[in-house]
Structure formats: C-alpha cells, structure tokens
Amino acid sequence: MQSPFPGMDPYLEQSNIWPDVHNRLIFAICDQIQPLLSPRYAAVVTPYVAYEAIDIATTRTMVPDVGVFEQPEPHPATAAVAIAPAPLTGVLDIATRYHRIEIRTVGEEQLITMIELLSPANKRPGAEGADTYERKRRAVLHSAVHLLEIDLLRGGRRPTLVTPLPEESYFILLSRADRRPFVEIWPVSVRAALPVVPVPLREGEADVPLNLTQAVQRIYSSARYDLRINYRNDPPPPALAAEDAAWLAEHLQAAGVRG
Numbered sequence: 001m002q003s004p005f006p007g008m009d010p011y012l013e014q015s016n017i018w019p020d021v022h023n024r025l026i027f028a029i030c031d032q033i034q035p036l037l038s039p040r041y042a043a044v045v046t047p048y049v050a051y052e053a054i055d056i057a058t059t060r061t062m063v064p065d066v067g068v069f070e071q072p073e074p075h076p077a078t079a080a081v082a083i084a085p086a087p088l089t090g091v092l093d094i095a096t097r098y099h100r101i102e103i104r105t106v107g108e109e110q111l112i113t114m115i116e117l118l119s120p121a122n123k124r125p126g127a128e129g130a131d132t133y134e135r136k137r138r139a140v141l142h143s144a145v146h147l148l149e150i151d152l153l154r155g156g157r158r159p160t161l162v163t164p165l166p167e168e169s170y171f172i173l174l175s176r177a178d179r180r181p182f183v184e185i186w187p188v189s190v191r192a193a194l195p196v197v198p199v200p201l202r203e204g205e206a207d208v209p210l211n212l213t214q215a216v217q218r219i220y221s222s223a224r225y226d227l228r229i230n231y232r233n234d235p236p237p238p239a240l241a242a243e244d245a246a247w248l249a250e251h252l253q254a255a256g257v258r259g
Contacts, residue, residue: 001220001221001224001226002217002220002221003216003217003220003225003226004231004251004252004255004257005190005251006191006192006193006213007170007188007190007192007193007194007212007213007216008152008169008170008188008190008194008216009216009220009225009229010154010169010190010235010236010240010248011225011229011231011235011236012152012216012220012225012229013152013153013154013155013235013236014229014236015120015236017225017228017229018119018120018153019097019098019119020223021219021223021225022098022099022117022119023097023098023099024219024222024223025117025152025215025216025219026045026098026099026100026101026115026117027045027099028215028218028219029043029101029115029117029210029212029215030043030045030101032210032211032214032215033103033199033208033210036208036209037103037201037208039106040105040106041103041104041105041106041112041201042103042104042105042106043101043102043103044101044102044103044104045099045100045101046099046100046101046102047097047098047099048097048098048099048100049097049098098117098119098121100114100115100116100117101114101115102114102115103115103199103201111145112145112146112201112202113145113146113147113148113199113200113201114140114145114146114147114148115148115150115199116133116137116147116148116149116150117150117152118133118149118150118151118152118153118156118159119153120153120155120156121133122156123151123153123155123156123157123158124156124157125157130157134160137149137159140175141175141180143177144177145177146174146175146176146177146200147173147174147175148172148173148174148197148199148200148210149172149173149174149175150172150212151170151171151172151173152170152216153170154169154170154190154238154240155236155237155238158171159171159173161173161183162181163183165185165187166187167241168187168188168189169188169189169190169240169244170187170188170189170190170194171185171186171187171188172185172186172188172194172195172197172212173185173186174197174198174200176200178203189244190240190244190247190248191244191247191251193213194212194213194216195212196209196210196211196212197209197210197212198210226257231252231257231258232258232259235248
C-alpha cells in the first residue's frame with residue numbers, strides 16, 4: 001500500500017516512527033542513485049549517533065526538550081503491598097543511530113557530495129545534536145564538497161540562512177561548492193509531490209536526478225507504515241496551517257483512510 005499523500009506523509013514524522021523512516025529513506029536514496037553513479041562514483045552510507053531527548057512517558061508526542069516533566073500514568077499493582085508511584089516522569093537523552101550519504105570517487109575515495117536527511121536532534125536549538133550538526137555543516141560549506149540537505153520535518157529550527165525561508169512544510173537545500181554562497185532552495189507543501197532534485201558531481205559532469213517522492217513511496221510500501229499510522233488522528237505537531245489542515249482532512253476522507 002502506498003501513502004495517501006502526494007509527497008511527504010506528515011504522519012511519518014511521529015517520534016516512534018521517524019528514526020526507522022530516516023534510515024530506510026537514506027538507504028532507498030542510496031539504492032536509487034547508485035546505478036546512475038557507477039562506475040566512477042560510489043554512494044556510501046555512513047552512520048552517526050545523535051543524542052535525542054525521548055519522552056519515556058508519552059511515545060506518541062514529538063521529541064520534547066530535556067527538563068519537561070509531567071504526572072505519570074498509574075500502573076496496576078499485582079501485590080497486596082502498596083507501591084508508591086513515582087511523583088514525576090522525566091526525559092532521557094537516548095543515543096539514536098542515523099545515517100548520511102557520502103558520494104565518493106572510486107579508487108581515490110575523494111568526497112564529492114554529502115547528502116543529509118535532517119533528524120529532530122539536528123533541529124533542536126541548544127541540543128548537542130544540533131550543535132554537532134551545525135559544526136559539521138559549517139565545515140562542509142567551507143570545503144570543496146557539495147551539500148544536499150533534505151528537511152522532511154515540519155518541527156524544529158530550520159537551517160541557518162542569510163535569506164529568510166518562506167513558511168512551508170518541507171525544504172530541500174543544495175549548496176554547490178562552486179556556487180557558494182548561493183543556495184538552491186525547494187520549498188515543498190504537504191499538498192505537493194516532493195521534487196526531483198539534482199545531485200551534483202564534479203565540475204563539468206551532469207547532475208544525477210534524485211526522485212524523493214519515489215523514495216518515500218518505496219519505503220512506505222515496503223515497511224507497511226499504513227499498519228502503524230491512524231489517519232483518523234491529527235498528524236504530529238506542529239499544527240498545520242489552517243488551509244493545509246482543511247486540505248488534509250478532505251484529502252484523507254477522499255482517499256478512504258479517514259471516515
């Protein structure tokens with residue numbers, strides 16, 4: 001079964017699903033572009049660890065900041081002795097394994113292009129993951145490496161740019177090493193298909209096309225995310241703009257996944 005959305009499915013942003021979505025999507029992108037890169041280039045999946053604040057009490061909420069507390073839900077006791085419930089539940093920093101794609105030359109292993117798919121840890125101001133990613137990003141932008149940055153999360157802080165970004169659900173940014181400081185930007189509505197974006201290689205060589213909608217639909221179908229998503233509920237926060245929310249309700253009803 002395919003996602004009922006034409007491009008990015010906002011329900012895939014759920015905190016209990018996103019880490020799996022992220023890693024499956026990285027491998028789907030890699031599999032899609034590798035035949036177009038051969039035999040001169042290799043798309044290499046590189047793992048990294050991000051420390052994210054995971055709310056252990058409510059797994060269906062977006063990842064909150066450390067230090068948010070709430071009253072815990074009571075659990076039934078099986079013994080006759082009264083067990084004192086914990087007065088609070090907190091948030092732990094959990095190591096989450098993510099991946100990025102590095103396009104390297106075959107033989108010399110020279111890094112040509114980096115493809116980043118942002119995670120919640122990259123977008124939480126003041127978090128270790130955001131600071132680490134910003135340093136990595138800055139280093140790439142001061143190098144001869146192209147950077148393709150894919151942001152399929154509506155929440156969190158957007159990547160830093162001199163030019164303010166418009167209000168939109170998703171963004172893809174491409175910084176070509178030979179055109180800096182200029183950046184190519186694709187704002188994408190939740191109502192629209194994700195674009196086919198270029199993956200640049202060495203100067204003078206043709207870009208490789210990356211069909212993001214195809215990649216998202218592929219992992220949605222293979223992972224059977226339809227079994228884990230309840231489209232009768234609202235998508236995870238942040239709330240959609242009023243026009244997008246109205247479109248979503250009508251679209252899901254027409255698709256037969258919301259009564």
